Amino acid sequence: MSVVRSVVTGVGAYLPPQIVTNEDLSKIVDTSDEWIVERTGIRQRHKAADDQAVSDLAVEAARQALERAGKSPADVDLIIVATTTPDLTFPATAAIVQRKLGAGVGIAFDVQAVCSGFVYALSVADGFIARGNAKCALVIGAEAMTRLMDWTDRGTCVLFGDGAGAVVLEPGEGQGTTADRGMLGFALRADGTKQDLLYVDGGPSTTGTVGKLRMLGNQVFKHAVINISEAIHAAAEKAGVTVPEVDWFIPHQANQRILQGVANRCGIDEDKVISTVALHANTSAASIPLAFAHGVADGRIKPGDLLLLEAMGGGLTWGACVLRL
Structure with missing residues (x-):
């Protein structure tokens, strides 16, 4: 049976200098280097310049993804930006990216699911492509998390960084089997009762301020390992594959201990894990596409590989996606 799949045709990344x-x-x-590395695996993070907006980071990653897909901004008819640090309250950062890229009139909006945003955005874009409502989609994760930091809180300020990653999605014909290229299965979750574990203490309709990030790290760690593992198995089941079949595991780059905990719980070989947390820390919605681009750039991830993506963020939100490149 012929089906339409959303196929990743280009991947791009950008980290501020x-x-x-x-x-x-x-x-x-x-704090100290030893303390941070031992608890998180993080060695450095990138910080956007004062005059760099999130849309600027997103545009750089998008241009690279488009170039690698052999596409131009004129081809793009859908832009989804996953971000929790938008340029403005409105318009959507995606609309600003559309303008800065020079893309034509099309669909442009943001998705806000914090660190899970990129997986959520992929699912949304997949729906547009499957229904024939988009032919060339840009899905971007872009964040300036350092703008939300309380620089007196050593438990959070050491964890986050800025950056952007992007993928180009195009429709491809599949046969409805696990051998198809493209998106094969998703599992998305949210539990609003866990809001107090990870949140920002400000907003337009409450404090009228941007606010600062607050987190109960030990509780987030516990929920992350358990909940993400469930979503991984659910996404694999929907895709019709088993977790051991996956060629590469591309997790949200939050904390090396969480990456290892999830991999161990799911029986994923450590050699299959793409880890970039040491290089750019937790970049929220940008972390999965940044790691994805890193794995493609260094030659590990190749066309035809079966990939497993997962993330967990404030909300709490979490989710997983299985795709074949």
Whole structure:
């Protein structure tokens, strides 16, 4: 049976030039390189310049993805930006990206599911493509998480960084089997009762301020390992594959211990895990596409490979996706 699949045809990434090392942070907060590495695996993070908006990061990643897909901005008819740090309250950052790219009139909007945003956005874009409502979609995860940091809180300010990653999705014909290229299965979840575990203490309709990120790290860790593992197996079941069949595991780059905990719980070989958390820390919705682009760039991820993506973020939200490149 012939089916329409959403196929990734290009991947791009962008990290702002400024690097903030653990040693740099030790000069402004009570911490050390040893303390951070031991607990998180993070060695550095990138920080956007004061005059760099999230849309600027997104545009750079999008241009690279389009180039690798052999497409131009004129081809794009759908832009979805997953972000929790938008340029403005409105318009959507996606609309700003559309303008800055020079793309024509089309569909453009943001998705807000914090660190899970990229997986949620992929699912949304997949729906547009499957119904024939988009032929060339840009799905972008872009964040300036350092703008939300309380630089006196060593438990959170060491964890986050800025960056953007993007993929181009185009329709491809499949046979409805696991050998098809494209999106094969999703599992998306949310539990609003866990809001207090990870949130920002500000917003337009409450405080009228941007606010700062607050987190109960130990509780988030516990829920992350358990909940993500369930979503991984659910996504694999919907895709019609087993977790051991996956060639590459591309998790949200939150914390090396969480990556290892999820991989161990799901029986995923450590050699199959794409880990970039040491290089750019937790970039929220940008972390999966950044790791994806890294794995493609270094030659590990190749066309035809079966990929497993997963994330968990504030809300709490979480989810997983299985796709064949």
